[in-house]
Amino acid sequence: MTPVELAPGVHWLAECFEEDRGHLHVACYLIEAPEGPLLIDTGAHVHRAPLLEAIEGVTGGDPLEAIVMTHFDLPHSGNLRAFQRRWPDVRLVVGSPRPAVHGYPDAESRFRKPGPFEAAGRELEFLRPPLADVVSTSWILDHESGTMFTADGFGNFHAPDACTVVPETPAERPDDDAIVDYHDETLRWLEYVDRELLVGHLRRLFAEHPVDRLAPTHGNPVPAGNVDTHIEVIATAV
Amino acid sequence: MAREIVDGIHWIQQCVDHPVGPGTDRPLRDWHHGTTTVHRCMNAFLVRGERSLLFDTHAPLDDTQILRELDTLLGDDGLDYLALSHPETPHAGNTFAILDAYPDATVVAPDFGAKHELYHLRDSRLVAEGETLDLGGRVVEFVHPTFIDHGIHTWLYAPDGDVLFTVDYMGCHHHTDECERFVDELADPVGMERLKDFHQSPMFWAKYADPAKTHAAIDELTAAHGDSTLAPAHGMIFREDAAHYMELTKPVIEAFVEPLEGGSEA
Numbered sequence: 269m270t271p272v273e274l275a276p277g278v279h280w281l282a283e284c285f286e287e288d289r290g291h292l293h294v295a296c297y298l299i300e301a302p303e304g305p306l307l308i309d310t311g312a313h314v315h316r317a318p319l320l321e322a323i324e325g326v327t328g329g330d331p332l333e334a335i336v337m338t339h340f341d342l343p344h345s346g347n348l349r350a351f352q353r354r355w356p357d358v359r360l361v362v363g364s365p366r367p368a369v370h371g372y373p374d375a376e377s378r379f380r381k382p383g384p385f386e387a388a389g390r391e392l393e394f395l396r397p398p399l400a401d402v403v404s405t406s407w408i409l410d411h412e413s414g415t416m417f418t419a420d421g422f423g424n425f426h427a428p429d430a431c432t433v434v435p436e437t438p439a440e441r442p443d444d445d446a447i448v449d450y451h452d453e454t455l456r457w458l459e460y461v462d463r464e465l466l467v468g469h470l471r472r473l474f475a476e477h478p479v480d481r482l483a484p485t486h487g488n489p490v491p492a493g494n495v496d497t498h499i500e501v502i503a504t505a506v
Numbered sequence: 507m508a509r510e511i512v513d514g515i516h517w518i519q520q521c522v523d524h525p526v527g528p529g530t531d532r533p534l535r536d537w538h539h540g541t542t543t544v545h546r547c548m549n550a551f552l553v554r555g556e557r558s559l560l561f562d563t564h565a566p567l568d569d570t571q572i573l574r575e576l577d578t579l580l581g582d583d584g585l586d587y588l589a590l591s592h593p594e595t596p597h598a599g600n601t602f603a604i605l606d607a608y609p610d611a612t613v614v615a616p617d618f619g620a621k622h623e624l625y626h627l628r629d630s631r632l633v634a635e636g637e638t639l640d641l642g643g644r645v646v647e648f649v650h651p652t653f654i655d656h657g658i659h660t661w662l663y664a665p666d667g668d669v670l671f672t673v674d675y676m677g678c679h680h681h682t683d684e685c686e687r688f689v690d691e692l693a694d695p696v697g698m699e700r701l702k703d704f705h706q707s708p709m710f711w712a713k714y715a716d717p718a719k720t721h722a723a724i725d726e727l728t729a730a731h732g733d734s735t736l737a738p739a740h741g742m743i744f745r746e747d748a749a750h751y752m753e754l755t756k757p758v759i760e761a762f763v764e765p766l767e768g769g770s771e772a
Contacts, residue, residue, distance in 0.1 A: 287620040294624065312624045340595055341656070343624045369522070369548075370595040371566035380531055398714070402594055402655045403707045453619050455711075456657050460723070462716040468766040469714060 269318045271298065271326055272432050274481060274489055275413035281322050282432055283315040289449055290425040293486050294343050297417060298326055299410065302389030304333025308408055308417045309485060313346035320354070333388035334359040338419035339405040340370040344485060348372075361387050363394035363406025379404075384411060395477065397421055398469050399502070401454055414480030414492075422498055423450045423486030434489050441494045442487070444501045450486065451505040463506040470499045508552070508575045509686045511735060511743055512667035514644060516552040518575045519686050520564040521545040524679055535699045544679045546704075548596050549739050551671060552579055553664055556642025557586040559614075561662050561671055562739060566599035573607055587639065589614040591651075591673040592659040593625040597739060601626075614639070616648065616660035625658070633660065652723050655708050669735045674708035676701075676751065677740030690746045701751075701758045704740060712762035720759045728752050 271279040277300035284291040294315060297308040305327045311319050323332070332355045338344055340362075352358060360375045367375035378385055384393045394406040399421030408417040424442040426433070435441045451458060458466075474495055482490035482498075490498055508516040527534040527542040538544060550572055551561045558580060564572045576585060585608035590598045593615065605611060615622065617632035633639070633648045644666050651661045653675040662671040678700040680687070689696050705712070712720075732749030744751050 285621065285624065289620075292621070313626070314623060342593060342626070343621065346624065366522075368567045369565045371599060373567070400655075400710065401657060403710050454657050456654055456659070457711040460653075460716060460719045461711060461714040462763075465716075465763070465766065466714040469764070472766065 269322050270432070271322050272434060274434060274483065275415060277301075278410065278413045278415055278483075279326055280434075280483065280489060281311065281319055283311055283318060284431050285312070285314070287425065290446070291428055291431060292425055292450070293423070293431070293484070293488070295483075295485050296344075297415075297483055298323055299388075299390060299413075300326070301333065301387070304388050305330060306334045306336065306388040306390055307332055307351070308336055308483075309338055309344040309419075310335060310347040310351050312343045313350075316347050316350060319347060331355045332358045334361060336387055336392060336408060337362045337364075337375075338408060338417060338485070339364060339400070339402060340367075340372070341402055341405075341420075344419065359387065361385070363408075364404040366404075395473070398466065398473060399451070399455060409477055409479070414478070415483050416477065416479045416481075418482050418484045420454055420485060422482050422484040422490055422502070423447075423454065424488060425450050426488060430488065435494060436491055438494055438497060441490070441497065444504070447487075447498065447501045448505045451502050454486070455505075458506050461506055463503050466506065467499055467503045470502075471496070507686070508579055511551075511737060511745075512669060514554045515664060515667055515669055516554075516579055517686070517737065517743060518550045518552065518564070518572060520548045520550070520568065520571055521685050522547065522565075522567070532703075535703060537694060537697065537699050539694075541681065543682060545682055545685065546679050547685075547740055549737070549741075551737060552576070553641065553644065553646055555640075555644030558583065559587040559589055559639065559641060559646060560585055560604070560611075561589050562591050562597045563588070563600035563604055565596040566603075569600045569603040572600055573603065576604070576607070584608055585611040586641070587612050587614050589648075589662065590616075590627075591661070591671070591739060592616065592654070592656040593627065594656050597673070616658050618658050621658070635660070652727055653709065655710070667735070668733070669737050670731045671737045671739075673739045676736050676738040676744065676755070677704045677708070678742065679704055680742060684742070687742055689742050689744045689751070692742075696742075696751065698754055698758055701754055702761060705755065705758055706762060708740075709759065709762060712759050713764040715759055715763050717756070717760045717763065721756050724752055724756055
């Protein structure tokens with residue numbers, strides 16, 4: 269797996285998992301931050317070896333300075349303990365209010381400290397996400413690159429030849445069905461929402477936090493120009 | 507100590523301090539009566555026929571309590587099934603510790619989606635909605651989970667005893683002297699405030715809810731289980747008036763809805 273550089277120093281580690289409906293990304297993201305490498309989520313345990321290889325390929329063997337977690341669901345935290353053993357001094361920062369409940373009592377929780385914070389010399393911010401599969405999920409905004417890491421939101425299934433596609437234009441975005449099917453399966457609570465209300469909240473979030481791209485865990489990156497179309501498509505899953 | 511809900515079904519409650527009031531982001535409510543510490547909890551349930559099934563595992567902040575209680579309840583009998591409502595840490599986080607103690611137990615997980623390998627569930631027995639498991643003299647059914655967060659999710663129903671295990675629905679926090687009490691034993695009744703305090707977490711999506719849809723789902727539940735015992739994963743057991751308490755969650759959900767200022771931007 270070759271990392272894909274989405275922005276200077278922001279690398280998409282795009283591992284895939286084969287499902288009935290095609291491939292599903294199980295990604296994490298590596299940022300070359302001023303004080304050292306910073307990892308957003310840790311991916312799934314089944315991808316541990318290639319992820320380690322990819323990380324060290326970018327870092328040149330330098331230790332991770334920080335791991336910042338969107339949440340503890342296993343496709344996102346599957347290598348967290350292993351990476352903590354690999355890099356014992358790595359700082360762990362989470363948006364969850366009670367990391368001890370998840371078995372990480374020493375994690376630094378930012379739940380009661382909203383707003384931007386620094387990790388490895390990089391300004392990040394946890395945001396409460398409109399689209400999540402479990403409570404205490406956070407989206408993470410990297411202010412320098414304008415990249416919002418959206419965890420289980422804005423994902424999609426994809427064909428085997430689209431694993432590392434980074435759509436740049438509306439025409440290059442995933443098929444609507446691939447987006448809808450993903451959200452239908454992952455966010456089952458969508459059956460209970462008011463479509464207009466959800467769309468309105470999503471649009472308000474991006475009005476308050478303009479982005480250059482979205483970086484989901486389970487999908488191809490979404491350039492800023494495609495965000496509104498993705499919102500409309502996701503809404504059809506309601 | 508575990509408490510028997512009905513014959514052959516035991517409730518094992520793991521309590522955690524939950525600070526409220528000054529210095530926290532949780533405002534004091536009337537039901538707190540001035541205390542600044544209440545409990546939140548994770549529940550596991552042991553269901554027994556000739557064979558045994560543990561539903562959920564407690565959170566991994568501690569595995570000693572669940573192992574101790576299982577040892578007391580099972581004695582020399584092994585654990586036959588470890589059924590997971592969903593693979594989220596507070597519910598499944600002690601799976602490996604329990605399997606270490608009971609290596610012959612079969613892990614049972616909901617058959618939804620195709621990502622089980624990512625959750626170490628590839629070799630589990632996967633059960634579809636409506637599927638039953640015969641424990642020998644008692645049958646349990648894996649039923650549709652009405653309100654969920656994580657997609658790989660199941661509720662459990664024990665017809666013998668009429669107990670519906672509602673996982674993240676119908677939970678509530680409790681006072682520190684209310685541990686292991688049934689709701690009907692409380693001096694302080696469970697009202698809308700308590701239900702709101704809890705449900706704002708698992709129902710984080712309710713900000714965008716369409717109450718007509720959630721009310722319809724609650725009506726279906728009360729029609730089917732209005733007289734059942736409700737055993738949630740994060741609260742106390744409702745032995746009586748299930749319909750009344752489920753009905754209370756209608757205004758709870760309505761209260762969570764966040765209209766956009768100035769109308770919808772959609």
